[in-house]
Amino acid sequence: MNRLANFCAGPASMPTAVLEKAQSELLNWRGTGASVMEISHRSADYIEIATKAEQDLRKLMNIGDDYAVLFLQGGAALQFSAIPLNLLNGGTADYLTTGTWSEKAYKEAKRYEALGLGRVNLVASGDGMDVPAVETWQLSEQASYFHYCPNETIHGVQIFETPKVNAPIVADFSSCILSEPINVNDFGVIYAGAQKNIGPAGLTLVIIRKDLLEQASAWCPNIMNYKNQLENDSMLNTPSTYAWYLSGLVFEWLLDNGGVEAIAKTNRAKAELLYRTIDESDFYSNKVNPKHRSIMNVPFQLANTELDKLFLDESKKAGLLNLKGHRVVGGMRASIYNAITLEQVQSLTEFMKAFEQKHG
Known part of the structure; x- marks a missing residue:
């Protein structure tokens, strides 16, 4: 499987x-x-x-x-x-x-x-x-x-x-x-x-x-x-x-698996990793006030929007699905609900860094 x-x-x-x-x-x-x-x-x-x-x-x-x-x-x-x-x-x-x-x-x-x-x-x-x-x-x-x-x-x-x-x-x-x-x-x-x-x-x-x-x-x-x-x-x-x-x-x-308290710790770790990857980059950005950034849905934009399609194509090939942002906002969006693992978010951030290094 x-x-x-x-x-x-x-x-x-x-x-x-x-x-x-x-x-x-x-x-x-x-x-x-x-x-x-x-x-x-x-x-x-x-x-x-x-x-x-x-x-x-x-x-x-x-x-x-x-x-x-x-x-x-x-x-x-x-x-x-x-x-x-x-x-x-x-x-x-x-x-x-x-x-x-x-x-x-x-x-x-x-x-x-x-x-x-x-x-x-x-x-x-x-x-x-x-x-x-x-x-x-x-x-x-x-x-x-x-x-x-x-x-x-x-x-x-x-x-x-x-x-x-x-x-x-x-x-x-x-x-x-x-x-x-x-x-x-x-x-x-x-x-x-x-x-x-x-x-x-x-x-x-x-x-x-x-x-x-x-x-x-x-x-x-x-x-x-x-x-x-x-x-x-x-x-x-x-x-x-x-x-x-x-x-x-x-x-x-x-x-x-420990109830809501346990999953909350994992969710916080996933969100912190993804937002840190975005914030430490000039290639990606998130416009939401940091005090109100969602821990479930993380929209982000590429500095060069002409690379959006390539990002989606290459991320799909890397086994990272459905990262296209909503049409109202554009860009990308990673929804990291309970079933998404920390390891999967790590794979996403590694891909993002590699993509930036290649196209930034």
Whole structure:
């Protein structure tokens, strides 16, 4: 098997050990004679898979009983609608935008303002290279919730400290969940698309404080109503069964390797190595304020953009995949999620140095 270093922003690389276990169970899960993809989500076998996945996630993130954990569909983008439909209900929502995804969430929420469901307030807007200073934030006095994205995958901007606001905090953790410890109790809602650090695309986690489950608008569709989903064990309709199963294997893998605390140390080492390689060079650059550089998504530019295609061609030949930056930013981007090893990042930095020496 020739597994290469895949720096894709998502769907992202998954741990090889997880894929090998899934491969071994693919045709015959635990002697049932059927694949996990083929068994009913209502069966005792599948309920066991779903229950254990939730238990392991609660253990990894220290999630208390006062929070519901939902395994939903539709990606984080569906939550851009589900959140105001579940939480706004005639009040005011505060949105901080620091990049593409938080801006998309804000714009989607504004659609519900236009429908009369409540007011949506833009607290502050970043430029994709920094986070607006707290003293510039225009917070509402009694917001129904405060929304932000801790890590912007496209621009590589990360907010490491939880904002101090007087409203339930709603956070899009899609690209940084399980990358380092967080205090779940600081948040009203945490949501995350699975395809970065959790599992394959098709599954979305929502962790919500239970006292927030009674606020849904009458306009909220059944399938998007968090209370309805909790009462139906995230199975109001047929869930993404295989993605849920694979996510459970990832949770097991994390627990077996020391949990979130251990993976956070590796993630910091990977990011520090890559940023040091960039900063020590005149050939590469990263424009993000160093205080807010993402430890998951590292965009960088070549001084001579005419070399971009050659860099991508040669890096692919070297077994370093999917380094092309997002079209909004250009240049390169290395997404170094949990499944990316320190050794793979070392291979990337060695290639970068050799490329600079040859073409710089």
